[in-house]
Every structure is written in C-alpha cells, then in structure tokens.
Amino acid sequence: MLTENNIIVLSKLKYRDYDLIVKCYTQKRGVVSYILRGVLKSKKGQTKTVYFQALSQLQIVENFKPNQSLHGVKEVKPNYIYKSLHTNIYKSAIVLFLAEILSNVLKEEENNDGLYNYIKTALQYLDNEEQYSNFHLLFLLKLTQYLGFQPEKRTSNLSYFNLESGVFEAVNTSIYSISGQNLTLLKRLLGINFDALHTIKVSAKQRREFLNMLLHYFELHLDGFKKPKSLQVLNDVFH
Structure with a gap:
C-alpha cells in the first residue's frame, strides 16, 4: 500500500x-x-x-x-x-553521535508524535544555532522524558542524584549517587530549554565527564544500551 x-x-x-x-x-x-x-x-x-x-x-x-x-x-x-548540519565539522560530529544513540534506543514500531516532533524541532534548532557545544547534553537529557526515565525534578534541591533510581536524594546512598560539578550541571540543564542553552558555560573536560555520566545513566535504564562508537570522534572534535 x-x-x-x-x-x-x-x-x-x-x-x-x-x-x-x-x-x-x-x-x-x-x-x-x-x-x-x-x-x-x-x-x-x-x-x-x-x-x-x-x-x-x-x-x-x-x-x-x-x-x-x-x-x-x-x-x-x-x-x-539543513544549512549547516552536514557541512559544519562540529555539528556533523554531533549528528553522527546522536544518530547512533537514536538508532540504538528507538525500538517501538508505532507512532509517537511527541517524540518525532521533539527530534525534528531540536535538529532544526541545532541547524540554525551558532552556540551548540552543549547541545547533545541537553538533547539526551530531554530524550529521557520520551524513553521513560527522566530525572525526578520535584526534589532537585537535594544534595545527590541517584543514577540507578533516577531521583534526587539528601544523602549518598550508593555507588550510583553523584554530586559536585556533574550534579550542578544536571540541575541547570533540567531547568532550561534549548533557547537558553547559550547560558551554560562549561569546560571541555566537564562536558566529557557529564556526557559519560549521562551515557552511564542510559546504560542503567535501557537493556542492551552500548556506548556509541562515535563518542571518541565527538570528544576529539570538542577537545
């Protein structure tokens, strides 16, 4: 048909x-x-x-x-x-990385207008944006909402975040509890949309560490999730 x-x-x-x-x-x-x-x-x-x-x-x-x-x-x-997604070397690295992630995590053979429109709109934003070095961090974090393991925001004032349970906690309860710079950046990203992404200023080292934490979060919540092969290329481009 x-x-x-x-x-x-x-x-x-x-x-x-x-x-x-x-x-x-x-x-x-x-x-x-x-x-x-x-x-x-x-x-x-x-x-x-x-x-x-x-x-x-x-x-x-x-x-x-x-x-x-x-x-x-x-x-x-x-x-x-696209005007720049496939011609700008930095954006191309993000595209290859996110394509590999999405190919890995998207499984459902049924329509989901919310998820489709999220991906479509976010990519068009990236295509037109001039400050995008943290785009993939916010993209992955917002993607968790559609995959069913978005961090619980109601208690985001607490001092730790548990990667395994997906909730903020008052005390360090396990090896999956994070704090410090990763926690601070997580809280900031949870409170913004793409149009405010330019306000987030982090070093290349912190960006890599936060991305590794996010990928670990995906591994804990998605059966069969594997770190993408394009991760090294992405890190090299945004060194």
Missing part, C-alpha cells in the same frame, strides 16, 4: 552489491527499515542516496507491507533542508 510518511534517517547499510537498507524514525509508524533496491548501480540511483544522510528529514511515499521487515520507497524529497 502506497502512503506518505515523514521520516528522520537513523542509519544506512549497504546490502548485497547495489542495495541500501535505511533505518528511519517515522512520524506514522515509529521505527521502520526501508530497502532501496539497485540505488548503488547507477549514477542516477546514487544521487538518490544523498537524501539519506544521518538525521536527514524527508518526506517519502512508502510501499508499506505489514508483517514484512523491509519496505519500499517509491518517492523521496527533503522535508527540511
């Missing part, structure tokens, strides 16, 4: 000699994988693959067949054309 759908590209993989499998987060169906048959065979087909860069926002006409794992794409066109 041919239907229109809006998609955000998560990953792509060469299949056989000339095919491409593209994993996407879609507005209507959640996570869907498409097969682009023969696109690597000709220059015309390869031109089509340019659309499917990491986290590209596209509108497609899909040939969706229930109970199949791979679906066809009849037509494709940009839904939003």
Whole structure:
C-alpha cells in the first residue's frame, strides 16, 4: 500500500552489491527499515542516496507491507533542508553521535508524535544555532522524558542524584549517587530549554565527564544500551 510518511534517517547499510537498507524514525509508524533496491548501480540511483544522510528529514511515499521487515520507497524529497548540519565539522560530529544513540534506543514500531516532533524541532534548532557545544547534553537529557526515565525534578534541591533510581536524594546512598560539578550541571540543564542553552558555560573536560555520566545513566535504564562508537570522534572534535 502506497502512503506518505515523514521520516528522520537513523542509519544506512549497504546490502548485497547495489542495495541500501535505511533505518528511519517515522512520524506514522515509529521505527521502520526501508530497502532501496539497485540505488548503488547507477549514477542516477546514487544521487538518490544523498537524501539519506544521518538525521536527514524527508518526506517519502512508502510501499508499506505489514508483517514484512523491509519496505519500499517509491518517492523521496527533503522535508527540511539543513544549512549547516552536514557541512559544519562540529555539528556533523554531533549528528553522527546522536544518530547512533537514536538508532540504538528507538525500538517501538508505532507512532509517537511527541517524540518525532521533539527530534525534528531540536535538529532544526541545532541547524540554525551558532552556540551548540552543549547541545547533545541537553538533547539526551530531554530524550529521557520520551524513553521513560527522566530525572525526578520535584526534589532537585537535594544534595545527590541517584543514577540507578533516577531521583534526587539528601544523602549518598550508593555507588550510583553523584554530586559536585556533574550534579550542578544536571540541575541547570533540567531547568532550561534549548533557547537558553547559550547560558551554560562549561569546560571541555566537564562536558566529557557529564556526557559519560549521562551515557552511564542510559546504560542503567535501557537493556542492551552500548556506548556509541562515535563518542571518541565527538570528544576529539570538542577537545
């Protein structure tokens, strides 16, 4: 059945000699994988693959067949054309990192308009923003709301945060309790939106330490979560 759908590209993989499998987060169906048959065979087909860069926002006409794992794409066109996400080396590092995270954590094969719109809007913000070195920190923190383990804000005045339970505590209760600079930055990020991100000033070292803490938080709450391979590239770019 041919239907229109809006998609955000998560990953792509060469299949056989000339095919491409593209994993996407879609507005209507959640996570869907498409097969682009023969696109690597000709220059015309390869031109089509340019659309499917990491986290590209596209509108497609899909040939969706229930109970199949791979679906066809009849037509494709940009839904939003990035100005800098794929050309700015720093933003590109963030994009590759977040695409790997999203490909790892997004599993549901059903629509979630709130999550789709969050990812879409946040990426468009990043595309237009000139101060973005902490973008991925806030993006991941806000993503926890949609994944079901957002830090409990009501007691954020307390002196510790427990990564395992996801709540703030008055005393250090376990090896998962954090304090110090990571706690201070966590509280600040929990209280802002992207338009206030420029007010957060941290060193490269603190940014790396906070990101490692966030990734540990994801590991504790998501079965099978793995630290992304692109983490080293991200750290190198924002050294």
